Amino acid sequence: MTAQNSSQVEIVNRIVFKLREQGIAHLKLDDVPMSNRRTIHNEGKELLNFSSCNYVGLEADERLKRAAIEAIERYGTQYYCVRAYTSLNYYQELEHQMKQIFGFPAVVMPTTMLGHLSCLPSLVGSEDAVILDHQVHTSVQMTVKILKSNGVHTEMIRHNRMDYLESRILKLRNEYKKIWYLADGVYSMYGNIAPMGDLYQLMQRYEQFHLYIDDSHGMSWTGKHGSGTVLDGMPFHPHLVLVTSLGKAFGASGGVAVFHDQATKDLVMNTGSPLIFTGPLQPATLGAAVASAKIHLSDEILDLQNRLKSKIDYFEEKAKSLQLPIISKDNTPIFFLGVSRFEVACKLVKALLDAGFFAGMACYPSVPYNNTGVRFMVTLNHTESDFDNLLETVAALLPDILVSENFSMEQIWKAFSKDSAAVKSVEAG
Numbered sequence: 001m002t003a004q005n006s007s008q009v010e011i012v013n014r015i016v017f018k019l020r021e022q023g024i025a026h027l028k029l030d031d032v033p034m035s036n037r038r039t040i041h042n043e044g045k046e047l048l049n050f051s052s053c054n055y056v057g058l059e060a061d062e063r064l065k066r067a068a069i070e071a072i073e074r075y076g077t078q079y080y081c082v083r084a085y086t087s088l089n090y091y092q093e094l095e096h097q098m099k100q101i102f103g104f105p106a107v108v109m110p111t112t113m114l115g116h117l118s119c120l121p122s123l124v125g126s127e128d129a130v131i132l133d134h135q136v137h138t139s140v141q142m143t144v145k146i147l148k149s150n151g152v153h154t155e156m157i158r159h160n161r162m163d164y165l166e167s168r169i170l171k172l173r174n175e176y177k178k179i180w181y182l183a184d185g186v187y188s189m190y191g192n193i194a195p196m197g198d199l200y201q202l203m204q205r206y207e208q209f210h211l212y213i214d215d216s217h218g219m220s221w222t223g224k225h226g227s228g229t230v231l232d233g234m235p236f237h238p239h240l241v242l243v244t245s246l247g248k249a250f251g252a253s254g255g256v257a258v259f260h261d262q263a264t265k266d267l268v269m270n271t272g273s274p275l276i277f278t279g280p281l282q283p284a285t286l287g288a289a290v291a292s293a294k295i296h297l298s299d300e301i302l303d304l305q306n307r308l309k310s311k312i313d314y315f316e317e318k319a320k321s322l323q324l325p326i327i328s329k330d331n332t333p334i335f336f337l338g339v340s341r342f343e344v345a346c347k348l349v350k351a352l353l354d355a356g357f358f359a360g361m362a363c364y365p366s367v368p369y370n371n372t373g374v375r376f377m378v379t380l381n382h383t384e385s386d387f388d389n390l391l392e393t394v395a396a397l398l399p400d401i402l403v404s405e406n407f408s409m410e411q412i413w414k415a416f417s418k419d420s421a422a423v424k425s426v427e428a429g
């Protein structure tokens with residue numbers, strides 16, 4: 001571990017200890033069945049849960065549960081053999097369904113992060129350059145460390161800044177074979193979306209430009225067959241690699257990588273280390289994923305998407321009417337309440353917990369230290385009155401907390417304004 005790494009680990013360790021001491025992180029849930037999915041139980045208290053990625057409510061869908069149980073009955077709890085040798089027939093069915101959902105060849109991955117580890121080292125060569133968005137998910141950033149050790153040139157640019165990206169493409173194109181931009185479809189903290197139209201234009205304009213995008217939080221709740229925010233915003237370009245999650249809204253687990261052509265799919269299947277050296281998804285997960293894909297390929301997904309979108313709109317309007325500092329602007333199920341100061345966010349999350357709500361801290365290292373916030377995820381399980389109760393409680397609590405920390409609403413807006421380097425792009429996006 002380098003000195004820089006060890007001090008970073010120390011800082012994160014201290015932050016998480018602080019959150020644990022205050023009882024707002026690492027909560028242990030009580031042994032209470034989660035039939036309604038709106039609430040969780042901690043130390044005998046029922047909490048309205050705003051930290052779940054179960055956006056379209058499929059996690060507890062009876063059809064997924066039955067399919068998982070049936071898969072266990074047929075194949076047991078595990079069939080541990082790397083896919084390079086043998087795989088259950090569920091994989092074939094699921095990858096066929098994925099091709100129908102996305103329209104292009106797909107490989108199912110054990111997790112999204114293992115998807116990155118399968119794809120990037122196989123696709124990016126030492127003669128290529130990689131540009132990362134400042135906010136791209138940690139699972140991508142960790143994988144890029146392997147690329148760096150393979151001698152790949154890497155650099156990072158401000159979040160969603162297409163003007164910087166284009167200038168870097170122009171600079172790098174004479175020195176490198178391919179220029180890869182690594183981004184998220186929906187950014188998991190601020191809930192904003194990558195500028196798909198601009199990215200598509202850059203792929204059209206520059207032959208060397210390739211886009212690798214993680215759309216984990218965009219899956220299911222939008223796009224044709226729930227294919228997500230990327231394909232909702234652009235056609236599938238030959239230079240696009242799309243990786244997304246079958247956990248989160250999809251209601252199963254694992255990930256999927258989608259390629260424009262069969263040759264690229266084969267390359268990743270044949271050489272992606274996690275696909276050769278690590279185990280497969282469990283039968284229960286595969287069964288649930290196949291059942292979820294059937295829902296995605298039916299008209300039912302449209303109804304789920306429309307219902308969620310009206311909840312997102314309701315949440316947004318209500319937050320606006322209460323003049324809360326919601327930073328997210330892109331109509332996704334992730335709402336980031338900016339508070340800037342770490343201590344303000346701790347007090348707010350704790351006070352919300354005492355009032356019967358759970359929402360997660362969004363703090364360093366996921367966001368810059370002075371751009372701390374509280375993240376609310378909207379799901380189909382919530383009712384409009386859940387949103388009223390939550391947001392009215394936030395509006396009632398926040399002013400006193402700000403006074404106690406000698407901080408103000410003006411300072412919050414300033415920390416998240418256009419002039420703030422760290423979140424400049426949230427506005428631009």
Ligand SMILES: Cc1ncc(COP(=O)(O)O)c(C=O)c1O
Nearest residue numbers: 111112113137139188214216254
């Ligand atoms: C954008 C994004 N990518 C990847 C991951 C990791 O997903 P997995 O647990 O499937 O590896 C997450 C997890 O929250 C995420 O938000």
